[in-house]
Amino acid sequence: MPPLPELPPVHRVPAFADNYIWLFEYEPGTVAAVDPGDAAPVLAFVERRGLAISHILNTHWHPDHVGGNRAIKAASGCTVVGPAREADRIPGIDRAVDAGDGVMLGAHEARVLFVGGHTAGHIAYHVPSARALFSGDTLFAMGCGRLFEGTPDDMFQSLARLAALPPETRVFCAHEYTLANACFAVTVEPGNAALAARYAAVQEARRRNEPTVPFALAEELATNPFVRAGSPARLGEIRRAKDAFQPA
Ligand code: ZN
Ligand code: FE
Numbered sequence: 001m002p003p004l005p006e007l008p009p010v011h012r013v014p015a016f017a018d019n020y021i022w023l024f025e026y027e028p029g030t031v032a033a034v035d036p037g038d039a040a041p042v043l044a045f046v047e048r049r050g051l052a053i054s055h056i057l058n059t060h061w062h063p064d065h066v067g068g069n070r071a072i073k074a075a076s077g078c079t080v081v082g083p084a085r086e087a088d089r090i091p092g093i094d095r096a097v098d099a100g101d102g103v104m105l106g107a108h109e110a111r112v113l114f115v116g117g118h119t120a121g122h123i124a125y126h127v128p129s130a131r132a133l134f135s136g137d138t139l140f141a142m143g144c145g146r147l148f149e150g151t152p153d154d155m156f157q158s159l160a161r162l163a164a165l166p167p168e169t170r171v172f173c174a175h176e177y178t179l180a181n182a183c184f185a186v187t188v189e190p191g192n193a194a195l196a197a198r199y200a201a202v203q204e205a206r207r208r209n210e211p212t213v214p215f216a217l218a219e220e221l222a223t224n225p226f227v228r229a230g231s232p233a234r235l236g237e238i239r240r241a242k243d244a245f246q247p248a
Pocket of ligand 1: 060118137
């Protein structure tokens with residue numbers, strides 16, 4: 001059997017209470033930093049590991065995703081890439097991108113997908129050659145982002161766009177919201193055995209203080225009630241219920 005092609009490393013840098021900043025080491029020693037809300041932990045990580053930052057990739061304008069842009073750019077001279085539709089709110093932006101654009105990172109291409117709903121201009125970055133999706137605050141494990149600037153229809157279309165990617169895609173989302181999402185998801189789909197099993201696994205992982213991200217897109221197709229909603233109206237109902245949900 002031929003060996004599986006080796007995937008480039010993606011480093012996890014925790015920030016704030018529950019953010020993950022992802023450092024995609026697309027060639028040895030060089031990283032693209034995805035949604036660096038805070039510069040300090042990123043700069044400490046690359047210093048310790050001897051990495052250079054060539055790019056920042058932002059998914060949307062929220063401060064917990066762009067707050068480190070200026071300091072990281074000043075320290076590294078990196079290129080800041082962000083969503084064209086909210087470019088005026090991306091600090092230090094050099095290149096505004098939208099659906100259909102590609103960002104070359106060495107031999108890898110990060111393809112830009114428009115995924116509005118959480119914010120009006122939210123984008124995601126799909127790197128087919130790394131089997132990686134950087135989904136920001138659009139797709140979470142068993143959840144999706146709150147609809148601050150968009151409608152259920154916007155989010156429905158965005159999740160459909162992501163769900164159409166290869167199921168073996170590894171999803172790197174921007175928050176460790178998995179346990180709270182699972183806790184709610186089981187109330188929406190009480191008969192879903194795959195979801196019940198995942199809920200149990202996630203409880204165990206969090207008890208051991210282990211991260212639950214990344215995860216395979218295939219898991220979302222089987223267990224994420226927002227991805228599985230079937231219609232924008234149903235997605236809207238589930239989203240409203242989640243916003244009001246108090247875990248037991
Ligand atoms: Zn956000
Ligand atoms: Fe966020």
